[in-house]
Amino acid sequence: MRRLVVVVAVLAVVAVSCGGDDGGDTSEISTPSVEDLLDDPEQAVADLAEDLEETQQAVGGGSATLTVGDETWTFSNVLCAFGEEQIQQKGAEFVLSSIQEGMQFYVSIDSFGHSVTLDDIEDFQNPSVALEARGPGDFIKLDGKNASGTGGFVDGTSDDFAETEGSFEATCP
Numbered sequence: 001m002r003r004l005v006v007v008v009a010v011l012a013v014v015a016v017s018c019g020g021d022d023g024g025d026t027s028e029i030s031t032p033s034v035e036d037l038l039d040d041p042e043q044a045v046a047d048l049a050e051d052l053e054e055t056q057q058a059v060g061g062g063s064a065t066l067t068v069g070d071e072t073w074t075f076s077n078v079l080c081a082f083g084e085e086q087i088q089q090k091g092a093e094f095v096l097s098s099i100q101e102g103m104q105f106y107v108s109i110d111s112f113g114h115s116v117t118l119d120d121i122e123d124f125q126n127p128s129v130a131l132e133a134r135g136p137g138d139f140i141k142l143d144g145k146n147a148s149g150t151g152g153f154v155d156g157t158s159d160d161f162a163e164t165e166g167s168f169e170a171t172c173p
Contacts, residue, residue, distance in 0.1 A: 042124055049121050052079070053099045061173025062145075064098055064105055066118055068131055068153045068166030073118060075100050080145070080172035094142055096170055103129060107140060107147060107170065114140045116149060116168060130156030133166060145172040 062078035075098035081087045087095050091111025098105045102122035108115050115134040120127035133139070133151035140149040147170045152163030 046122075049099050049104070052097070062098075062171050064096065064107075064168060064170035066105055066116070066131075066166065066168040068118075069164045073103065073105065075105050078105075078170060078172060094140070094147065096147060096172065105168075107149075107168070109140055109142075114138060114149070114151075116140065116151065116153075116166075127157055131166070132156060133163075146170070147172070 062080065064075040064078050066073045066075075077100075078096055078098040080097075081095045082093070084090060084092050087093075087110075089110060093109040094107070095110075096105075096107040099121065102120060104117075104119050104121045106115075106117045106119070113135060114137070115132065117133075118129055118131045120129045131153045133149075133153045135151060139151045140147060148168060150165070150167040153166040154161055154163055
């Protein structure tokens, strides 16, 4: 359940932050109500993810690639937001999100530090992927509308907390 709440929070931040002048129209995206989350949390997340994926397709552009160990995921469209005003979070510098084939790739630089995650958002009970790189260090590099980084990723689907080296590259629309 904790994982579900985290994914809802991430999706809601992306829904709010990726609209505006350069981010496309997010007026059709509705964040789930508390009642929806309590009644059927997985359906509420699925509905929000579907809305975000449609917005991502409508806005179009950008791309991202994540490689962890010997596995690579490619995302053909991304949504990005820069700065506190667009992201609507104090201390936030950058957010990137892409939802594709039931996976969400998410990159964030905010007051909590740098983080990169890849999560299976279709199956919360038995996720096929749950990777996270988080650090006190500044491992995400921004260059205009390009983002990249290298870090140690922990696999949340295993009991082993060993890190596997991974890297990503992304270009915002």
